[in-house]
Structures are given as structure tokens and as C-alpha cells.
Amino acid sequence: MTHRKLGKKTLALVAGGLMLMSAVASAAPTELTLEESIALALRNNPTMKIAEADRDKYSWAVREAQAGQGPTLSYSHKDARAKAAPSTLVPNPSPVNDFDNTVSLSLPIYSGGRVDGAIGKAEYDFKAADLGLAKTKQQLKLDVTNAYFKMLQTRNLLQVKQESVDNLTAHLRNVQAQYEVGTVAKSDVLRSEVELANAQQSLITAQNDFDLAMASLNNVVGLPLDTEIKLKEEMKYEQSKLTLADGINFAMQYRPDVLQADYALKGAQETVKVARSGFLPTVTLSGANNWTDSKFPGSKNRNWSVYLTTSLTLFDTNLTLSKVKEAEAGVVKANEQYRQTKDSVSLEVRQAYLSMKESEKRIETSQVAVAKADEDFKIAQVRYNAGVGTNLDVIDAELALAQAKTNYIQALYDYNTSKAKLDKAMGVAVKQ
Template sequence: MKKSAWKKQLTIMLSSGILLLQSTSVMAAPQELSLDDSIAAALKNNSAIKMALTDQERAEWGISEAKAGTLPSISANAGGSRGSSGAGSSDGTNYNSSLKLNWTLYSGGRTEGLINQAKLNADSSELNVAKTKQQIKLDTTTGYYSVLQARNMVSVNQDTVNNLTEHLKKVQAQFDVGVIAKSDVLRSEVELANAQQNLIKAQNSYDIAMSTLNNIIGAPLDTENILKDELVYAKNNLTIEDAVNHAFANRPELQQSKISIDSANQGIKVADSGRKPNVSFGATESWSGNDFPGDNNNWSMNVMANWNLFDSGQTNAKVKQAKASLEKAEEQAVQTKNSVELEVRQSYLSMKEAEKRIETTHITVDKAVEDLKIAQTKYYAGVGTNLDVIDAQLALTQAKTNYTQALYDYNVNKAKLLKAIGQI
């Protein structure tokens, strides 16, 4: 009875485990993803955009910090002492406390310059968010197309394995009836083994590409997605002149360069404020005595002007540094503009080059398919060689590989072009 009960318990546990595995498999079912779905997930989950938004928030708080320089500040001070106040006097406790107000009325333009720099920094941070979004979109698009390319290559290599497997069967059948030599069987087996190796590599490349895409969109790396889209050719009619003009008008980096120049000009004003007077208003109220806060009350108000007439060249050095920063910002703006134009031209020309390859490789695939059929027909009829069939199969595999690569290069470079002109 005990043994029967134990078996019954084990059966229940195994059944529960099977049900759990089945439910887990259902929960882990692959999800369908379009390119737009992937981009939306990346913009939501990618750490780069989260960091850019954090930087933007910090820059906005920097404006508040700079504006605080235009407002008064109040400080409190309190202290006490116990001891003799003089010869022959008794020990006692004495308290001192005060409230102080300080308000900078004029800083020679320093405060205003710092506020303007903070505002410009916030604007630049906002543009950085836009730039980060564009880069994430490009990374996601490239990752998505990489999975599509890898998937196509798995299909290409699987077709090759299937064709060579079928060919080997026919070769073996002909050898069995004594029509062909053993060398044809051996060569066919070698080519099939090589094709199987290439298929394994293609499957591994697909797994790596899928993990890379998952990393970009913020999904678990082992998630198996089903991609809805395909690698297709969609013509882009943009001219290179229009592309460059769009880039100059829309790229966040170019707008950030202008902001950097404006910020450097404000930096000169801040540095030059050291040559101007500083005017502030102050007020103090103090208490002292044996009881806290003190019985004796005093107050004072004053307006003070401070003008540093000679600082051993410190202000002049700061101004020179600020002007050097401006020159650097101007040169960086030129460099950025040139880099943007180069990026546009590289992406455009690479896209056009891939576009030409799509047409030629597509024709090559059709011819390679026909050539393989002819080689197979001649060989199976006894008027061709096994080498002709294998060469034709290798040529077809290469043609399909080239066509897939051309489609991938075209779509990726088109995405790079859209990012380069600020429209992705």
C-alpha cells in the first residue's frame, strides 16, 4: 500500500511538472514585432534615452540655481558662552544671535550671464534628447534589419543543404546501380557537410542578431521574437543636394553648435564682470543677553559697493580664457557642419551603391537558378558532371547571399541617411 501511494504521489508531481512546463512555454511564446514596435520599445526602455532625460531635468534645475543669484539670501546665527565676564564678576551665561539678509543688486552682468548660460544649457540638453532618440531609432532599425538578414541567410543555407541532400540521394542511387564513380558520392558528401557547417554558422549569427536587438529594445536577451517585416527594396528619391540641405536645417548637433557659441559669448560677459562694481544691500538684526535669544536688540541696514580696481590681471586672464573658449566653439561648429555633410554624403552614396547591386544580384539569382536546373538535368541524363552541379549550387548560394547583402546594405544606409538628415 505504501509503495502504491508513493507511485501515486510521484505521478501527481510529474503531471504537475509537465503542466507547469507547458504553461511556461505558453507564457514564453514568441511575440510578433514590427520595426515600429521595436522602435517604440527601444524609446521606452533603452537606458540611453533615460540618461538623456535625466540630463535634461538637471539642466532645467540649473536655471533655477542661476536665478537664485538675483534673489536675497537670509542666514541665522546663534551662539552662547558661559564664564566670567571680567575680574571680580560672577560667572554667567551670555547668548548672541542674529539674522542677516544679503541681496546682490548689481553684479556687473555676472548673474545675468550665468542665467543665460543655464538656459542655453537646458536648450542644448533638450536637443540632446532629440539626438539620442534619433540614434536609438537608427540602432533599433539596424538591429532589426540585421535579424532579417540573418534570418534570410538561414533560409539560403537551409535551401542549399536541402538541395545538396536531395542531390546526394540521386548520386547514391546512380552509384548503387554502377552508373557513376565513388568519387562523385564522396564529393557530394563533402559539399553537403560544408553546407551544413555554413547553416550552423548562419543559425548562430541569427541568434546573436536577435540577442543584440533584444538588448537595444530592453527585452530579455533570450526572447525569441517573430519579425513581421521583410528586407525589401523601397526607392528613395531624395537628391544629395536636398539631403545636405535637410541635414543643415534639422540636425540637432548643428543647433547645439550654435548654442555652444552663444554660451561662450555669455562666458565672456561673466568673465568681464570682474571689471565692474558689485552692489549689494544688507540688513542685520542681532540679540544678546543672559536669556536666549537676548535682551539687547540691535539692527542695521546698508548698501555696499565693491569695485576691484586691481586684481593682478586675474580678470583679464579669465576674459582671455573665455574668448579662447569662444574661438574653440566656433571651430567646433565648423567641424560639426563638415562632419554632418560628410555623414550625409557617405550614407547617400552607400545607399545608391547598394541600390545598383540589388538589381544586378536579383538578375544573377534568376540566372543561377536556371543554371543549376540545367546542370542537374544534364548530370542526371548522363551528359554532365557532378562538379558542374556542385559549382552551380555554390554559385546559386553565393548569388542569394549577395542579393540578401545588397538588400541589407540598402535599407541600413537608407536609415543612416534619414538619421543623417535628422528625419528618422
């Protein structure tokens, strides 16, 4: 290969690489609100597809059970060839062909409650599966909300760490300037440099936490993990007027877990009805049309029949009784699970509510602390510049300010996530 060709190829590769880098650099970040993030997750997250498929499965199970009370139409065709044994009258009989066609219709009149019970249970199972879809939506909303606020929290903490680095950098320049004119000792410079290095280490950690939070949000909403996201919202405090009693009452009426447990209990009761049908008779109406002939397809000779069949099991070695007792034990279990679910939901609501209220109080106190710490830092800077304060005063004041801001951000994060947990614990429906 000539040097000219090699040079052209290298130039083309470089140009292509620059274009790719330019395209990547110019790609605008994806801007998302919390509601947009939730909508993305509802469309993309595999758990939604699984819950929807589960609901469809139980929908068809209802139709399957309902088919048990409808008529059944069947058709059969038989081709036969037979030869009778020789007899005195017919010493050498010839083979005989028989072509038979039968159309039969069967309609259950009474099943002893078996079909009705099966339909009832299937319908309750479907309702429970439908609630399972709602439950999946609520859990997914909580996951997205936690991930969204986690990214907001790490972004705000990153800003606090950056402010600390900026403040300590400016303070170090001031200390160095005073050291050069001989007004402060070398130890002040060294201590300021150490504090700045520590702040820079914290800034690196905060940046990594932010990147991880962004990847987590991408994962839950179904975007590529390296997608750059820009959040449109800020963490804010909106006071909730909900009382604990109202929250628990709402959960008892609308929480999917409670309603699912109720349907499971009702389904278990239908299972008892199915089991007890073994003690009762069944009545079936049937009819048939039959055509038979010695020539294919066998449609010459026609006869028909209609009959009503009543059957009752007189003895089955306690098989039916065993099924009934098994089903009744299932009712006892389902009833206790229903009671247990209500207690668990009530506890979950209480925990989320009290956590929200505790975070609410911390927001109020940390807001005051931030304002006072900011004023204290400014005073420490002025005193140090005037020569009446120490380097340690400035560093301590800056650390106190950073901690106060961190406490405030943490309180806001805890409040918003506790509020989201409370919505999920209560069973607040997800808008879609």
C-alpha cells in the same frame, strides 16, 4: 521511505517537469515590428535613463543660476552672556545677558554681468543636454534598426542555406538512383555527398548566426536574451529621392551634434561675460530689522537699517584679467570645435548617402542575377536527368544560385542599414 512514497514523489516530479516543459513549449514568440522594437528600447534601455537624468541636472542648474538675481532673506538669533572688566566706577560688575534677533533682506541690483552670464551659460548647457537626449534616441534607434535588420538578414540567409540543403538532398537521391541503374559513376555519388555535407555545415553556422542576432536584438530592446522573437517585417527596397545636398543642409539645421557645438560656443561667450564682470562694480540693496533684549528671546528693543552697497575691485594682481583671457581662449576652442563638428557631420552624411546609393545599384544587379541563376539551375537539373549534362554542372549551378541569393540579401541589408545611418547622420527626429 517506502517504495510507494518514493514512487509518488517521483511521479510528482515527472509530472511537474512535464508541465513546465509544456508551458515553455506553449509560450508564444514575441512578435515585433521595427517601430515596436524601437519603442521597447526607448522605454527599457539604460542609456535613455542616463540621458534623461543628465537633462534634469542641467534644468536645475538653470534655476540655480536664476536664483542669483533674486532676493535673499535670512534670520539669525544670538544668545550671549558677558561680564565687563572691573573699573573705578563699577568695581564688581555683574554678568549681562544679550539676546539678539536679526532679519535681513538682500537684493542684487547690478552684478556687472556676472549673474546674467551665469544664467545664459546654464540655459545653453540645458539646451545642449536636451539635444543630448535627442542624440541618444537617434543612436538607440540606429542600434535597434541595425539589430532588427541583422536578424532579418540572418533569417533570410538561413532560408537560403536550408534551400541549398534541400536542393542537394534531392539531387543526391537522383544521382543515387541513376547510379543504381548504372547510368552514372560512383564519383558522382561521392561528389554529391560531399557537397551536401558542406551545405549542412553552412546551415549549422547560419542557424548559430540567427540565434546570435536574435540575442543581440533582445539585448538592445531590453528583453531577456532567451526571448523568442518573430519579426513582422521583411527587408524591402524603397527608393529614396533625397539628394546629397538636401541631406547635408538638413543635418546642418537639425543634427544634435551641430546644435550642441553651437550652444557650447554661445555658452563659452557667456563665460567671457562672467569673467569680465570682475572689472565692473556690483550694487546691492540690503535691509535689516534687529531686536535685542537682556531677556530671552530678545524681542523688546527694535531698530532697523537700509543701505545701498557699491563695491569695485581696484587691484587683484591680474586675477580678473587672467580669467578673461582664459574664457576668451575657451571661445576660440569652442568655435574651432563647432567648425570641426560641422565638417565631421557633413562627411558622415556623405558616407552614409554614397553607401546607400552603392547598395541600391547592387540590389538591381543582384535581382537579375538571382533570376538567371535560378533558371540556370533548373536547366542543369533537366540536362543531367536527360543524360546530356554533368553532375558538376548541377552542383555549380546550385552554388551559383545560393551565392546570387546571398548577394541579394546582403545588398538589401546594406541598403536598409545605410538608410538608417543616413537618418541618424542627418539628425532625423525619433517618434515617441
